[in-house]
Amino acid sequence: MSSRTNFNELLEAGSHFGHLKSKWNPAMAPYIYAEKNGIHIIDLNKTVVKIDEAANAIKQIARSGRKVLFVATKKQAKDIVAEKVKAVNMPYVTERWPGGMLTNFATIRKSVRRMSQIDKMFADGTFSNVSKRERLQFSRERAKLETQFGSIADLTRLPAALFIVDITKEHIAVAEAHRLNIPTIAIVDTNSDPNVVDHAIPANDDASTSISLIIDIMVNAVKEGLSERKMDKEASNDEHHDGEEETADVDASAKVDEDEDNSGARKRRRVTAKK
Numbered sequence: 001m002s003s004r005t006n007f008n009e010l011l012e013a014g015s016h017f018g019h020l021k022s023k024w025n026p027a028m029a030p031y032i033y034a035e036k037n038g039i040h041i042i043d044l045n046k047t048v049v050k051i052d053e054a055a056n057a058i059k060q061i062a063r064s065g066r067k068v069l070f071v072a073t074k075k076q077a078k079d080i081v082a083e084k085v086k087a088v089n090m091p092y093v094t095e096r097w098p099g100g101m102l103t104n105f106a107t108i109r110k111s112v113r114r115m116s117q118i119d120k121m122f123a124d125g126t127f128s129n130v131s132k133r134e135r136l137q138f139s140r141e142r143a144k145l146e147t148q149f150g151s152i153a154d155l156t157r158l159p160a161a162l163f164i165v166d167i168t169k170e171h172i173a174v175a176e177a178h179r180l181n182i183p184t185i186a187i188v189d190t191n192s193d194p195n196v197v198d199h200a201i202p203a204n205d206d207a208s209t210s211i212s213l214i215i216d217i218m219v220n221a222v223k224e225g226l227s228e229r230k231m232d233k234e235a236s237n238d239e240h241h242d243g244e245e246e247t248a249d250v251d252a253s254a255k256v257d258e259d260e261d262n263s264g265a266r267k268r269r270r271v272t273a274k275k
Helices: 007-012 026-031 044-063 075-086 105-123 132-152 171-179 208-274
Strands: 017-020 032-036 039-042 068-071 161-165 184-188 199-202
Touching (some): 007 044, 026 044, 026 199, 039 044, 044 068, 044 161, 044 184, 044 199, 044 208, 068 208, 075 208, 161 171, 161 208, 171 184
Parallel strands (some): 068 161, 161 184, 184 199
Antiparallel strands (some): 017 039, 032 039
């Protein structure tokens, strides 16, 4: 299978630009190609390989029917992630990471349910009996909950993995995932430690072009996984249908045999009676 991206595509997106040499994390040394004008240059050949590994992992998760939670609260990334990830119905966090999002998941789910309760109250006319001021308070509460938790409303259980843009900024999310043994996939720049995540993609995590290209690839991997899941289900339904037909054929055949046996027995009885 060919790679999902190539050296030139990543080069054009500016994925090779790391941070200043003075800000580097020595653990990133295997992924650094050179230093130019005091800035580290990332080895994009290694980035291509790591992108493929990460995309394949995400594809398998989507195919299994589980969720990948995308985390990107930095200004350059949040709009890109929200727009692209929403299109494939995966959950995402682009506002402030709510502490305990994973480790205190039950409480987070209560907040999501609260949104549903308010919606229901608006729908069934409950609010027609309260004052204008109270209605306004509920509306504000609903808006605040939507901002914080609207993008994870469909996340009914812990995600199968996290995809993170900038692990230094999202260190709390990384720590919570570790505590619960949830696999982590991330775009890792030269100022971060790639060893703290399971799948590190060495690339520029500040340039919107670099982030956009890599998120596109991950979203396409989700689409592939969902498409294969659909085909798996259809194949399973066909097999079930074929199995039912085979059973019906066997039953029909058995009935014919039984009828023939009964017919033969009746003939023998008539012959015996005549004698």
